Amino acid sequence: MSIDAMHWVWNHSRAKGNARLVLLAVADKAPGPDVTAKLGTTEFVARLNAARSSVVKAVDAALASGELVIIEPAVGSRAATYQLPHAVGYVRPTLNARGPDSGPVDNSYRSGNETPNPEQGSGIRTGSETARGPKVGPGGSGNETPMGPDSGPLNQTTPTRSESKLAGEPAPPVLGPEIPTNCRPLVDTLTAAGILVRWNLAPAEWFIVEALIQRTGVAALAAYAQKQAAAKDISYAKYFLPGWRELPPMPEAGTARPPLRAVSGGWQPYTNPTDVSAYSNGF
Secondary structure, three states, X not given: OHHHHHHHHHHHOOOOHHHHHHHHHHHHHOOOOOOEEEEOHHHHHHHHOOOHHHHHHHHXXXXXXXXXXXXXXXXXXXXXXXXXXXXXXXXXXXXXXXXXXXXXXXXXXXXXXXXXXXXXXXXXXXXXXXXXXOOOOOOOOOOOOOOOOOXXXXXXXXXXXXXXXXXXXXXXXOOOOOOOHHHHHHHHHHHHOOOOOEOOOOHHHHHHHHHHHHHHOHHHHHHHHHHHHHHOOOOEHHHHHHHHHHOOOOOOOOOOOOOEXXXXXXEEEOOOHHXXXXXXXOO
């Protein structure tokens, strides 16, 4: 399967530079039909023979293209598991075999030309019993096309769709990351607020985002992201994950907010004057 996956990268991938080498590194190490392989940053550096920072950028570029995804994120010393989704099930096309693998050519493919003697002419005979052509008629080659439809063009230069698939037709281009339905409200809220980031998250990271939406709420997550985006230029949505995890959960249903009163030093919870006098009398 590694050869088929590498053939897909060479012939159908749109990645360039080091990002293309990242895909080739994964394809080279992917032995199974699911085209997955465990690789760490150290191994990527060794295979690409490039600086660590360049390798990290190349992996991010490959992930952003959608031609590389993370099936299992790295945990501790365990490397992440990567996959080439468009190479799954891909089989490189093979050329049609011509003639037998070994041995002399079969007699049915020989012309059977024989010349008994110079006086009798060439004596051309067709060795195959399937030869076509009239036995008598005017001079000429008498060649006939043995096959073809009764009407319409005899030769079809454009392959049919089924033939194109057998020849390894590339999959349609990926227009962007597939966002889970439960995560759409958060993505749409950030986009509407002008926070345009790349949502190239792994499936495990999407599960985390969905859990944070249920725990903390879209409004709190969006407010945090907007504050971070106002302070610095952020390109990837996964930058928000560590901060989102530290946000408090939404208050339980029915929890009332206590009234506030202005005192020196800021706003403090309101205290009933009756309770204060009671304590002053020794209670």
